[in-house]
Amino acid sequence: MNQDQGRGLFLTFEGIDGSGKSTQCRLLADHLRSMGREVVLTREPGGSPGAEEIRRLVLEGDPDRWSAETEILLFTAARRDHLERTIRPALAAGKVVICDRFADSTRMYQGLSRGDLRATVDSLHALMIGREPDVTLLIDMDPATGLARAKGRQGREERFEDFGLDLQEKMRAGFLSLAEEFADRFRVIDGARQMETVAADVARTVAAALDARA
Template identity: 80%
Template sequence: MSTGQGLFLSFEGIDGSGKSTQARRLAEALRAQGLEVVLTREPGGSPGAEEIRALVLNGDPDRWSAETEILLFTAARRDHLERTIRPALARGAVVICDRFADSTRVYQGISRGDLRATVDSLHALMIGREPDITLLIDMDPEEGLSRALGRAGTDTRFEGFGSDLQKAMRKGFLDLAAAHERFRVIDGKGDIDTVFTRLSAALPEFFKAPA
């Protein structure tokens, strides 16, 4: 925030980890402090990106190859960056994004094929921006899948790959967290309030510990 720009936070985690709920809770808490907060998501977050979201998150699990998914997600991310994220940061807002490039690194780059170099090359060429802070909500893969399959909604294509993908995703996220200082890993076990207490403790920029 010292640069005069906003702050960019992303939430990551396996399906069913509760990251979307925690992202909403954080947005509410920061707005209560008087901050401008833009809560957004990927894929999506802009009109064009939302159209691509409908293509990639619905339908048969084998609808797209991993390579095609990388191109679709990168196109959606570029539109999102241009139309939502950059303008918000330029006016000093806090941007909270439910998933960003790390999801593509894990889902398509690691868990669905050895395509991490492709993901990183496209990201460097077309996106060139990482979050300032990434909050990883860590969750047991079986519990996460059970939650994901039990929730209402139509975005179920990736849940259809089953528990093996969930396990690979969790390992991929934890490996990224170990390699990059911007990550803060939050234990996702417990009720919403318990997890949010852990999340708040991991963000001393916004939440002071009790005296």
């Protein structure tokens, strides 16, 4: 059982680059706030001052700057700081936490797509994090479409996008596999539709999760 069960609600969004998940995070936060909910909108890597410093290390520079093993350690360190300083306090206060990526992204990017290191990711997660989301919304998207969107946006952090379409395809397959593995918390949302349609689907899914905890 998640240690913050019965207090706040911990929601995460996952998906390949360019899937629109970050936009859906913001839209959901706005929607819940309009209903009177207290919401913390955050992201990974990042979400706390120390984790944001690590974000700059891992998301910028040459694609081969870090080995997969080093990335796992860096992401886990960032996640621990984020958990301590942002996520746990918000959940303890009864807030809804919406996080753009969490441990599932590390399971995919470093654990599977860059090497057979899933067991390492899970071991570190159990040791240092020990917390899964209450609900994970996977915004599913065609990899070629997602990559084109990602490369066309302003202010992008290029390092992982520059691994190319092959990584995007592996990531999509991996995320869908995770959705089957953790079927109790994953909800797969078709991201190929109009933004407003996707947002309405997300809102319905989260409303059901909130009602279940009422």
